[in-house]
Amino acid sequence: MTDLTNQVAIVTGASRGIGRAIALLLALQGAKVVAVARTAEELEELNAKTQGLAIPADVADEDDAQHIVTETLSRFGRLDILVCNAGVGSFNLLEHFDAAEWDRIFDVNVKGTFLLCKAVVPHFKAQGRGHIVGITSDVSKRTFEHGTAYGASKFAQDALLASLRKEVRPHGVKVSTIYPGLVDTYFNDSRPGSLDAEKTHLKPSDVAQAVRYVLEAPAHVVIDELMLHPITQEW
Template sequence: MNDLTDKVAIVTGASRGIGRAVALLLAIQGARVVSVARSADELEELAHKTNGLAVPADVADETDVQNVISEALRHYGRIDILVCNAGVGSFNLLEHFPADEWDRMFDVNVKGTFLFCKAVLPYFKAQKSGHIVGITSDVARRTFEHGTVYGASKFAQDAMLGSLRKEVRAQGIKVSTIYPGLVDTYFNEAKPGSLETEKTHLKPADIAQAVRYVLEAPPHVVVDELMIHPLTQEW
């Protein structure tokens, strides 16, 4: 297995839910975690728990993204892992969907992934190694009512990561995509921990373990795609 000790990992959307669980688990495995989100207070608390670095940033702002990369390199001297987890969701019939919500969803879910991947690639190529893990959604592979815009953003994110995987594989860079089903988080104004979500949803820790699995695969193994969803979820 691939040892994560002292690997430098950037995790976006780290203040809550899946991102927080990923940051905590990677820290337990010995990684040096750079936690990224807009909430400075929640990030500082997480940085204390992970003994890592907190960098508040808007993932859709290129200046903020470059600052995250600069801070990671200034503190640790290298970057080994990028976990693109930041995401937002909103659901409505297409005819009622506000255009500004379209912009927000594509900015975070698609542009954020694009900007971070673009920013780390020069360093990954220089060291001839690196691993990008994109956390998309199982709706990147299916469609559903009220999911026109969210699904479109996840299809786009998935296509980008899939194409990038082919572009960089020969240069020693891995790109893996994880497709979670329903997860018990604050996503879309949900309240985690209710009796209903306890029975039907995955836990953030489940997705964190999936991230760990693909990162710890032996160097010659590439886990391109990993679907994880609760057995109760209907397709």
């Protein structure tokens, strides 16, 4: 199994929910975590626990994306893992969406993934190793009413990661994609624990364990896709 001790991992959307659970678990496994989110106060509270690096940033801003990578390399001198977790969602009938809300969803879910991958891929290719993990959604594989914007963004993010996987695999770089179902978290203005979600929702820690699983797989093992089933909590 791959040892995560002293590996440096960027985790986006790390201030709460799934991203926070991933950051805490990776730190527990000995990784040096670079936590990225827009909320500085929540990041600092997390960083007090992970003892890594907190970078307030907007993943949809190209300068911010490059700054994240530059600061990481300056602080730790290496970079091994990128977890693209930052995501937003909004659900409504198509005719009730305005262009600004559509753009916001695509900026975070798709453009943010693109910009962070673009920033790390040259470094990963040059060193002949690295692992990108994308947290998409089970709606990357299905459609539902009121899900035009969110679903389209997740289909796009999934295609981006699948294409990138083919580009970087010859250079020793891995790309893994995780597809959670419903998660009891802050997504779409929800409050964790506010629903009777024990049997119908995953916990953020379930997704974090899936990330750990793909990262710790032996170097020769490639796990392209990992679907998480919320009812059985099996993967």
